[in-house]
């Protein structure tokens with residue numbers, strides 16, 4: 001199957017999952033996760049009308065960015081963990097940062113965005129499982145982080161994201177998606193811009209849509225197995 005066919009099929013599947021959940025398919029963005037795929041793959045997706053992309057390494061995307069600059073209207077979000085020594089590069093290269101999990105990172109992004117006369121939308125990554133390796137802020141710390149970021153002028157928190165523990169069974173992710181939605185519903189009462197829920201990947205996006213996802217991040221089901229050599 002080609003990238004174009006995969007995207008067309010995914011759009012159909014997103015529409016039918018939305019319908020099953022009694023939702024409007026326009027509420028759900030499809031993010032094409034192009035990490036570890038070359039520029040040619042991004043271009044092929046772009047030519048089908050795809051505009052929203054996710055990359056998870058600053059350095060890898062820096063190598064692609066001279067090429068993607070020609071793709072008018074394409075938006076690239078950083079969806080991977082960000083180290084504080086890369087916040088300047090990140091603010092320069094990306095349109096939004098979807099995995100912020102510390103005030104220090106948000107403060108540095110805010111300073112870098114100010115310098116560039118830019119506003120950066122952020123999502124906060126919440127860690128809902130007890131896996132050692134996972135990034136993200138603990139749910140109990142979310143309220144304080146949101147209040148602190150509220151005072152920063154050049155960044156806006158527009159939603160939450162999470163990555164549940166990997167499982168072959170998509171249903172295993174449902175409680176995590178449901179919990180993220182509950183946290184969003186609670187937070188939006190005091191932070192009205194906080195409407196988005198980035199959740200769901202290739203194997204569990206249908207469940208995520210049923211649980212309220214507004215952005216599914218799909219890599220493998222669009223581009224196939226990841227091939228590009230890791231940059232770091």
Ligand SMILES: *Cc1c(COP(=O)(O)O)cnc(C)c1O
Pocket residue numbers: 033035056079080163201202203217218219220221
């Ligand atoms: C790689 C990645 C994805 C895409 O995963 P697939 O299973 O290939 O769809 C989604 N979200 C994040 C944060 C990722 O790092």
